[in-house]
Amino acid sequence: xxxxxxxxxLILLGILAAGGIYLRVLARRVSVRPPDHGEEMARTRLSxxxxxxxxxxxxxxxxxxPNYEQGTLxxxxxxxxxxxxxxxxxxxxxxxxxxxxxxxxxxxLPASAAIRAVFLTADGTxxxxxxxxxxxxxxxxxxxxxxxxYAIVDSLAANIPAVKRVKIxxxxxxxxxxxxxxxxxxxxxxxxRPLSRAS
Amino acid sequence: xxxxxxxxxxRRRLLLPAGAILAGMLILLWPAHxxxxxxxxxxxxxxxAVIQLNLVGDVKYLPLVPVLNAVGKxxxxxxxxxxxxxxxxxxxxxxxxxxxxxxVGDSRLLLAQPVRNPGGQWLVPLEFLTRALxxxxxxxxxxxxxxxxxxxxxxxxxxxxxRLDPTANGARLTIQFSEKVDLHTAASNGKWYxxxxxxPVQPLEPEYHFENPYVSDLQFDDQxxxxxxxxxxxxxxxxxxxxxxxxxxxxxxxxVKPPPLAPSQVPGGEQQPATTAGxxxxxxxxxxxxxxxxxxxxxxxxxxxxxxAAHGGAEAGARGRDGVLEKDLVxxxxxxxxxxxxxxxKYRVLLTRAGDVDPTFEQREVAANVARAAVFLSFHAGNLGxxxxxxxxxxxxxxxxxxxxxxxxxxxxxxxxxxIYRLHQDRSQALAAALQQKFALIAGVTADxxxxxPIRALRSIDxxxxxxxxxxxxxDEDSGALTDANFQGxxxxxxxxxxEAFRGxxx
Numbered sequence: 001x002x003x004x005x006x007x008x009x010l011i012l013l014g015i016l017a018a019g020g021i022y023l024r025v026l027a028r029r030v031s032v033r034p035p036d037h038g039e040e041m042a043r044t045r046l047s048x049x050x051x052x053x054x055x056x057x058x059x060x061x062x063x064x065x066p067n068y069e070q071g072t073l074x075x076x077x078x079x080x081x082x083x084x085x086x087x088x089x090x091x092x093x094x095x096x097x098x099x100x101x102x103x104x105x106x107x108x109l110p111a112s113a114a115i116r117a118v119f120l121t122a123d124g125t126x127x128x129x130x131x132x133x134x135x136x137x138x139x140x141x142x143x144x145x146x147x148x149x150y151a152i153v154d155s156l157a158a159n160i161p162a163v164k165r166v167k168i169x170x171x172x173x174x175x176x177x178x179x180x181x182x183x184x185x186x187x188x189x190x191x192x193r194p195l196s197r198a199s
Numbered sequence: 200x201x202x203x204x205x206x207x208x209x210r211r212r213l214l215l216p217a218g219a220i221l222a223g224m225l226i227l228l229w230p231a232h233x234x235x236x237x238x239x240x241x242x243x244x245x246x247x248a249v250i251q252l253n254l255v256g257d258v259k260y261l262p263l264v265p266v267l268n269a270v271g272k273x274x275x276x277x278x279x280x281x282x283x284x285x286x287x288x289x290x291x292x293x294x295x296x297x298x299x300x301x302x303v304g305d306s307r308l309l310l311a312q313p314v315r316n317p318g319g320q321w322l323v324p325l326e327f328l329t330r331a332l333x334x335x336x337x338x339x340x341x342x343x344x345x346x347x348x349x350x351x352x353x354x355x356x357x358x359x360x361x362r363l364d365p366t367a368n369g370a371r372l373t374i375q376f377s378e379k380v381d382l383h384t385a386a387s388n389g390k391w392y393x394x395x396x397x398x399p400v401q402p403l404e405p406e407y408h409f410e411n412p413y414v415s416d417l418q419f420d421d422q423x424x425x426x427x428x429x430x431x432x433x434x435x436x437x438x439x440x441x442x443x444x445x446x447x448x449x450x451x452x453x454x455v456k457p458p459p460l461a462p463s464q465v466p467g468g469e470q471q472p473a474t475t476a477g478x479x480x481x482x483x484x485x486x487x488x489x490x491x492x493x494x495x496x497x498x499x500x501x502x503x504x505x506x507x508a509a510h511g512g513a514e515a516g517a518r519g520r521d522g523v524l525e526k527d528l529v530x531x532x533x534x535x536x537x538x539x540x541x542x543x544x545k546y547r548v549l550l551t552r553a554g555d556v557d558p559t560f561e562q563r564e565v566a567a568n569v570a571r572a573a574v575f576l577s578f579h580a581g582n583l584g585x586x587x588x589x590x591x592x593x594x595x596x597x598x599x600x601x602x603x604x605x606x607x608x609x610x611x612x613x614x615x616x617x618x619i620y621r622l623h624q625d626r627s628q629a630l631a632a633a634l635q636q637k638f639a640l641i642a643g644v645t646a647d648x649x650x651x652x653p654i655r656a657l658r659s660i661d662x663x664x665x666x667x668x669x670x671x672x673x674x675d676e677d678s679g680a681l682t683d684a685n686f687q688g689x690x691x692x693x694x695x696x697x698x699e700a701f702r703g704x705x706x
Contacts, residue, residue, distance in 0.1 A: 069584030069649065071591070104450060140517030140525065141581015141666045142593055146652040149598075165599060175653055176560055180510055181579065183655040185617070188598040195650040 001140065054086050057082055063096055064154040064192075065105035066147035068139065072196045073151055074105040086162045090118045090126055093155050109149035110137035124164030125187065126156055135179050143195060145182035150194035157190035165189045238422045239325075240348040241269040242356070242399040249424045252347060253322055255315050259347075260322035263294065270336050270351050283321045287335050294321055303331045334480045341512075343401065343554025348421060355402035356552060360361035360566040361417060363500055369437065369455035370413040372430065375569040377562055382384050384439075391439050392430040393450070400426040401553050403566065408498055410548075413437060413454045430454075502573035504546045504698060505566065507656060508533040512557035517581045523678035526555065531580040531682075532669070534692035536576070543695065546573075564659045574630065574698055575664035577656040581679060583670030588680045589645040590638045590690065593666040594627035595658060596618040596651035620662050626663035634665065634697035641689045643680075663701070667694070 001009075051055040064073040080096065083089055097109040116123035121127070138148060153166045165187040169175070174182050221653030238259055239252045248269035251261040267273045267287050279295045287528070293302040294314045301308045308331060312324035323340075328349055333340050341350040350356050352543040357380060362373045380395040390578035394421060415433040419426070430439075432454060441452040508529040510516035516525030530552075537548045549570050551563040558566075567575050597618075614621060638646035647682045649665075657664045669690065672678055680686045 007668060011641075056634040068582055068586075071584075071647065074404075140673060141583065141670060142579055142652060142654055142666055143591060143650070143670075144582040144673075146654075152688040180514060180516055181581070181654055181656075183658055185599050185655065185658075186653075191624060195593075195652050 010011065011197060012065045041085055053128075061093070061096065062155070062158045063093070063101075064151045064158070065097075065106055066102040066139075066144070066151050068144055068147065071143055071147070073147065073154060073194065074103075076101055076103050076105060078102065078133065079165055087118050087120050089129070089160050090120065090163065091115060093159055094118070094128070094152070097152060097180070106139070108148040108155075112137045118164060121193050122160055126160075126163045126166045127169060128152070128166060129169045129172055135170060138179050140179060142181045145178045146194055149178060149182050149184075149188060150191060154190045154192055156179075206474070216256040216412075237347055238424075240421055240424050241266065241346060242350045243270065244352050244354055247424045247617075249422075250608075253315075253317075253320075255317065255322065258312050259325050260315055260330070261325065262310075263292070263312075263321045263323050263327075264327070266323070267292075267335075272331065278321075283316075288337055292331070292335075298306070301327065306334070314551040330366055335661065336489040339557055341401070341554060345399075346405075346554070347362055347670060349400070350399065350401070354399060356399045357395065358401050358403055358558070358562075359395075360403060360549060360567075360570050361407050362503075362570050363407075363411055363414055365411065365500075366453065366455075370409075370411050370455060371448075372414060372417070372452040372454065373569060374428070374450040374452070375449050375565055376450070377558070377565075380443075381447065382441070382443055382450060384441055386439075389432070389435065391432075391441075391452075393430065393441065393452075395428070399558075402547070403407050403550050403553050407661070408700070413456070439572075501545065502702070503545045503549055503570045504540055505549045505551060505572040505575045506533045506536055506540075507551040507563055507571060507575065507577040509529070509566070509577060509656065510557060511552050511555055514557045516579070517672040518674060518683075519672045519676060519678035520674055521677045523672065523682055525580040525672055526557075528580045528672065528678070528681060530555075532578050532687055532690060534626070535687050536570065536578075536694045539691050539695040542697070544701070560655055560659075563656065567664075568659075568661045572660070572662040572664075574701070575660045575662045577664070578669040579666055579668055580672040581668055582673035582676075583668065584648070585671070585676075586645050587671045588643070588677065588686055589647065589670050590635075591647045591668045592631040592634045592638070592649045593652050593654055593657075593668065594624070594631045594649065595654055595664065598653040619659050620657060620664070622661070623663045627657075627665055630663045630697075630701045631665045632666065633701040634694060637693035637700065638690070641693060644686070 058079055058081050060077050063076045063078065065076055067074045078096065078170050079093055081094060093117050094109065094113075097107070098111060098115075099178075100107045100111065113129065115129055115133040117127075117129040119127040138145060149168065156163045156166060167187050168178070168184050170184075177184055237252050239250045239259075241248045241250060248265070250261055250265045250269065253262070259487055263283075264273055264276070264285065267285065271287055274288070276286075277284040283294045283296075285292050290304040291302070292304075296316045299310045299313045301314065308327075310324055310326050310330065312326065313327045314324075315322040329340055329342050332349075333349065337350060338352040341354070341356065342348075355378070358377045358494045360375050362375075364371045364373070374393075378394065378398065381397065383394050383396070385392040385394070386615060400419065400421065404419075406416055406418040411433060415431040416430045418431070420429060421427065428453070432439075434456075437455065438454065440455065441449055441450060508526070508527040510529070512526075514526065516529075518524055533550060538548065540546045540548050546568075549566060549633055550574070551566050552558050583591060597620075620627070628649065628651070634651045635646055638644060654666050657666055669681055672681060
């Protein structure tokens with residue numbers, strides 16, 4: 001081995017040793033915690049499978065997804081095999097939202113979203129109970145939150161005539177806002193111009 | 200033969216005065232390097248410490264050992280000429296003279312300003328408190344940049360907002376505290392002193408100036424570690440009647456001109472004991488003054504502009520890919536707008552949050568409504584798509600029209616608190632339009648048309664109110680121009696111009 005090759009080998013060994021030490025330091029600093037909503041996710045997936053196996057009429061569903069660039073909602077249609085009850089249909093629409101758009105729009109509900117419960121009262125109020133984790137993964141901001149909420153509300157009202165208005169709960173409780181912006185203290189009625197820009 | 204006069208070379212003649220000027224400047228400037236200034240107060244749940252603040256250049260420094268003694272127990276100290284090591288519990292802190300890097304336990308902090316050691320005292324910049332103290336004390340730290348106080352642990356400082364209204368024979372000061380307080384008062388040197396107890400106070404503004412013939416200004420001071428409000432009357436021989444109401448959350452203080460001395464005008468034996476600035480007052484109030492006079496009667500006070508920086512504390516809001524947080528970004532914007540508004544000398548400015556804390560929506564609303572805000576602006580940053588930088592101005596629109604059970608729009612006196620926005624919807628939209636017009640003039644910034652949306656921060660504000668969202672700040676994007684001083688300066692100038700235009704001033 002020439003002297004030059006020896007020097008190069010020593011330099012390489014030095015770099016490798018430094019890299020190893022650095023990795024150990026990094027490993028000490030970074031701790032990876034498994035997501036603590038595993039059970040909730042599993043429950044959602046289970047209900048998803050049950051709903052998808054439901055044999056009912058196949059119909060075209062109209063879904064609304066946010067277009068953050070324009071501050072509007074984009075319509076997308078897809079064929080759904082509807083469940084029997086309106087409550088299950090609400091779940092189906094929400095699951096379609098969690099699955100996300102197929103034609104280039106943005107998601108209203110994040111992939112990590114979990115629907116804890118759904119209720120539909122006689123006066124046409126749909127109560128959607130979301131998990132806390134769902135909120136953490138929303139696109140942040142006034143425009144994003146409002147578009148996301150209206151995308152869900154409008155999609156439900158467009159496909160399930162019994163739904164007249166929507167109330168969103170988090171972990172079974174009323175909350176002030178989705179993530180600091182959209183006012184969730186009241187009910188939401190469908191509105192296809194969620195940000196109603198002045199002309 | 201007479202001796203010929205000594206003629207100095209012109210350069211030598213200049214040397215003496217130049218040397219004198221240089222020496223004078225050195226004497227003048229040298230002490231400024233380590234001038235002592237105010238006190239810094241460290242508040243803890245059951246105690247507080249007063250530490251002398253040091254100015255090095257124009258940077259504020261604190262002596263490390265007194266700070267550590269205030270929040271815990273200092274162990275062994277090893278000092279060398281250029282380095283200093285101190286044990287705090289099980290953590291070793293190591294400083295080096297004139298270096299920005301500080302070692303705290305296993306981690307190294309890079310401070311914006313270097314450690315100093317004038318006269319053998321080891322000084323750390325204030326930044327050290329927010330960077331190192333949470334790690335050392337393992338307790339939350341609340342510190343508002345620019346102030347001389349810090350809150351360590353579960354202190355929960357009280358904040359307050361102030362309003363002054365003219366009355367028939369004086370003025371009424373309303374101080375709304377964020378929490379229940381006890382109060383005792385004193386008078387000295389022609390001023391009234393109010394001591395809220397038992398918790399420390401974090402003022403939204405250090406002082407309030409009033410254009411009022413009875414009250415000149417209200418200052419907050421805690422330089423001796425005792426929080427107090429100092430009320431300065433604008434004239435002598437005025438009576439002062441403070442009353443705590445609403446379970447200790449609201450102080451109503453009437454500053455009243457005594458009635459004329461003519462015997463026929465003095466109600467025999469019925470007059471309440473007066474408290475003037477020259478005497479020790481009691482906290483028992485006297486008779487309240489008569490009904491409020493129209494604002495024009497004694498000259499209207501300056502309109503209050505309320506600036507609301509969204510989120511704060513543990514609620515960071517949106518986060519950019521590069522780690523920029525919405526709570527910090529909007530605090531910067533609010534600080535710039537505040538400076539711009541105060542420079543006009545036409546407004547009083549009230550901030551809904553002081554430092555890195557997260558008041559509830561109700562606390563923010565109370566601050567704005569008690570101050571009778573002329574304009575309320577809530578600042579946000581969030582996802583606005585890929586076109587950036589971008590600004591959208593929102594006014595409130597309900598998610599569902601309020602029911603008819605409240606009486607509808609006709610019965611304005613019975614408007615529920617949650618629908619107070621209804622009284623200002625048109626003005627809020629006009630404010631949004633005025634601001635948008637100014638934003639549209641900024642080159643390189645996309646200013647969308649004003650929008651309406653159900654935004655919680657605006658719902659219960661009893662004033663024309665809008666939310667200003669800048670973007671995009673989202674995990675998929677870098678914050679880019681949003682943190683740029685030029686962009687922020689343009690946005691704040693546009694906000695000031697927009698308010699001027701909205702209120703009919705010169706833009």
